[in-house]
Each structure stands twice: as structure tokens, then as C-alpha cells.
Amino acid sequence: MPDNIVNKAIVCPMCGELGKAEIYTSVNTTVNKALRSKVLDGELFSWHCPSCNYRARLNYPILYNDMKNRFMVYLIPKIDRYQLCDKELEEKYSNLRNISKRITADFNSFKEKIFIFESGLDDMAVELTKLAISQTVSKKLGGAEITDGYLSMYDRETNTMGFTYFAGEERKPYVQTARLEIYGKSKDIIDRFAIKDKKLKGFIKIDKEWAENILYRYKRAKHIEKLNKLKE
Numbered sequence: 001m002p003d004n005i006v007n008k009a010i011v012c013p014m015c016g017e018l019g020k021a022e023i024y025t026s027v028n029t030t031v032n033k034a035l036r037s038k039v040l041d042g043e044l045f046s047w048h049c050p051s052c053n054y055r056a057r058l059n060y061p062i063l064y065n066d067m068k069n070r071f072m073v074y075l076i077p078k079i080d081r082y083q084l085c086d087k088e089l090e091e092k093y094s095n096l097r098n099i100s101k102r103i104t105a106d107f108n109s110f111k112e113k114i115f116i117f118e119s120g121l122d123d124m125a126v127e128l129t130k131l132a133i134s135q136t137v138s139k140k141l142g143g144a145e146i147t148d149g150y151l152s153m154y155d156r157e158t159n160t161m162g163f164t165y166f167a168g169e170e171r172k173p174y175v176q177t178a179r180l181e182i183y184g185k186s187k188d189i190i191d192r193f194a195i196k197d198k199k200l201k202g203f204i205k206i207d208k209e210w211a212e213n214i215l216y217r218y219k220r221a222k223h224i225e226k227l228n229k230l231k232e
């Protein structure tokens, strides 16, 4: 068996029968292209009981490695850390430089990262754009709380980007498109305020919380600039 697959014993939650599951600890889509779609449509995580046919979805950590597009996304369900420095992993992939390495805590953001990096976008700038537009969406919906949102469309030709947001307790989906100029502006902000983050070692979590922090730093700097101008 390849070293990226482990066998796990699973007790069926329906019939109680002891079964087995093959679990991928990592996938390298440059080596095995077919795994990409199996990850994205969730097939890789689906399990069915041979005795009663019960179907379940398995949640486990998986490292997604796309060498061609130079990114790695580590899905670790419910991880609540900002940075993960895994010595063993760093050594294993030390020959790969300038690779974007991310951790995500849930499947949706995991899929989103793959989409962003495959599209050749900067995920930090996307996250900031998403945050800025979510505020507009919230206003449009009468101040509804936006629980989460994902980049769902990117079209270089029509110069647009689309985000799907989930609003309120019912998590109603709301799609909002935006011109790429907002993304460009976000990228300028990132280039100024996320220099340190870009140099960080290991896997980092670039999410809404991170974007809020960058936006805060940006606004504070703008405020100081204004004050300095007044002094002149």
C-alpha cells in the first residue's frame, strides 16, 4: 500500500459491525490527477458499510499537494491555530520553495483554497476582498449577519469575481459579484500590510479573522497618516 494511505477500523454507527476504511493522509494531484476530483466532490471522504450499506462521511486530516500550481492545503477539521510548523513535513518538502502553504479547519474553505490557487489568485487578497464585499451585502440585507462566504466564480475575461455568502441563522445563500478592481486594491493593501505573514514558515490560516486584522492595521495606518498631515 502507498505510504499516503492508511487502513482504519471503523465501527458502523448504524449496525455496529466492525469495518475498514482506506484513508488518505495526503494526496499529490501532480502525481495522481484523478484524486483531484475525488477530493473536490467528496468521494474520497465517503464511506459505506459493507454489512448494511449505511453511508457516512469521514472527517480526517488530509494534506492536498498541487506541485504544478505551487500550493499545499492542509485540511485539519476544527483546527483552531493560526500557524502550524510541522518539522517532519517541512523536512519532507524542504526542496520546494515559494509554495503557498495553508491550513483550513473545514471542507468548504479547503475547497475554496484549491479553487483560488488553481485560478492563480492571491488568497490573502481574495480574503480581504470577500470581507469588504460582505459588509456591502450585510447592508443590502438590512444588517443581516454574514456567517461565512466563499469565492464561487472568477472570470478574467469579464473582469469579475463572485462570492457566495451565507446570511443569518437560516444561512440563506446570497451571491454577489464584484469588479476585479476591488481585488486589485486588496492586493495593494496586502503588499503593504501582510509582508510578515508572507514570510511565515509552515502552514498558516488565512481566513476572515485574518482579513479583519489586516483591515484593522490598514485603517489604523490611514488614520495616523491623516493625523500627521494635520500636523504639517
Ligand SMILES: [Zn+2]
Binding pocket: 012, 013, 014, 015, 016, 017, 049, 050, 051, 052, 053, 054
Ligand atoms: Zn452497517
